[in-house]
Amino acid sequence: xxxxxxxxxHSVIEKGQTVTLRCDPISGHDNLYWYRRVMGKEIxxxxxxxxxxxxxxxxxxxxxxxxxxxxGTYSTLKVQPAELEDSGVYFCASSSxxxxxxxxxxxxxxxxxxxx
Amino acid sequence: SQQGEEDPQALSIQEGENATMNCSYKTSxxxxxxxxxxxxxxxxxxxxxxxNEREKHSGRLRVTLDxxxxxxxxxxxxxxxxxxxxxxxxxxxxxxxxxxxxxxxTRLKVLA
Numbered sequence: 503x504x505x506x507x508x509x510x511x512h513s514v515i516e517k518g519q520t521v522t523l524r525c526d527p528i529s530g531h532d533n534l535y536w537y538r539r540v541m542g543k544e545i546x547x548x549x550x551x552x553x554x555x556x557x558x559x560x561x562x563x564x565x566x567x568x569x570x571x572x573x574g575t576y577s578t579l580k581v582q583p584a585e586l587e588d589s590g591v592y593f594c595a596s597s598s599x600x601x602x603x604x605x606x607x608x609x610x611x612x613x614x615x616x617x618x
Numbered sequence: 619s620q621q622g623e624e625d626p627q628a629l630s631i632q633e634g635e636n637a638t639m640n641c642s643y644k645t646s647x648x649x650x651x652x653x654x655x656x657x658x659x660x661x662x663x664x665x666x667x668x669x670n671e672r673e674k675h676s677g678r679l680r681v682t683l684d685x686x687x688x689x690x691x692x693x694x695x696x697x698x699x700x701x702x703x704x705x706x707x708x709x710x711x712x713x714x715x716x717x718x719x720x721x722x723x724t725r726l727k728v729l730a
Contacts, residue, residue, distance in 0.1 A: 533716060545661075545706065545720035558717060593661060597716075607710075607718060609653070611660030 504528065506610035508594050514616045520582040523613045527576070527596030533557075534577050535597075535607060536569060540590040551577060584617045591615070624707060624721040632729050637694040639724040641707030642687075648711035650683060651718070652692050656703045664692070669711070699730045 507526045515521050527534045536548040548567070549559040553574035562569070566585070571577040581588055591614050595607040625640045641650070652664040665681045667674050667690065674681050680693040694701055704725050708718040 535717065537718070537720075544722045545708075547717040547719065550716055558715075561717070595718075599716075606649075606651070606663075606666050608663065609661040 506594055506596050506608055508592075508610040508613050510613060511611065512614045512616070514618065515584055516618050517586055518583045520580065521584055521615060523579045523581075523592050523594075523615070525577045525579070525594030525610060527594070528598075528608055531596035531598045531608075532574070533597040533599065533607075534571060535595040536577070536579055537561075537593040537595065537609075538590050539593070540587070545593065548579075581615070584615075586617050589615055589617045624705070624724045626724060627722065628725045628727070630727045630729065631697055633697060633699055635697055637697050637701070637726055637728070639692045639705050639726070641690045641692070641721055643690075643707075643709045643719075644688060645709075646712040647685075647709045649709075650681075650690050651708045651710070652679075652681060652690075653706045653708060654703045655706065655723070661706070664705075694726075697726075697728045699728050702726060702728045 509524045513521050532553050534551040537545050539545045547561040549562055549569055550557045551571045554571050568580045591612040593612045594610045597607045623642050631637055647669050649666055649668045651666045653661040655661050665674055665676050667681050667683045678695045683690045704723040706720050706723045708720045710718055
């Protein structure tokens with residue numbers, strides 16, 4: 503069974519540009535999450551999809567970030583326009599758990615975003 | 619202060635020694651997981667322990683959970699140079715919430 507995949511693995515852009523990150527969850531997983539780790543800090547939750555619906559987007563830092571999951575399969579996270587402080591590693595995770603009790607999340611390898 | 623704080627922040631040991639990392643959290647949880655991140659790579663799942671469990675083993679890894687103290691520990695026995703990585707605990711809960719809350723991690727360095 504394929505794991506969570508993310509593309510690209512690394513992206514280098516200039517301040518003000520737009521970047522779109524993609525995540526393909528494990529097949530059949532309704533729950534999809536985005537997290538990010540800014541240099542030297544903890545990994546922070548961004549948002550949670552259940553199928554195509556945003557269940558919790560309390561961690562999204564500002565309106566420069568837009569996440570979508572059309573059709574309830576893969577998800578994209580767009581940053582527009584990118585700022586220096588957006589640099590970090592963006593992780594995607596998925597889970598099949600209907601109940602939070604059994605919510606084991608499987609993480610992708612991450613996308614390292616560098617904003618110059 | 620934040621949920622999921624690891625202690626120590628950094629740990630350096632000799633190969634063959636045991637490494638112990640601790641994690642404290644503040645709210646009630648459904649489960650707690652430990653992850654490893656090698657430099658520049660993704661998160662690797664190590665162990666999940668549910669709130670009604672007290673101890674779990676997986677190979678050279680032993681995890682304990684004390685819900686009364688809101689703390690967990692990860693013990694790596696007979697460490698190897700390949701264990702060098704950052705280790706994170708992540709909590710899920712309280713009931714009804716799905717997001718994981720991570721700590722800042724413990725950077726472990728195992729010297730050959």
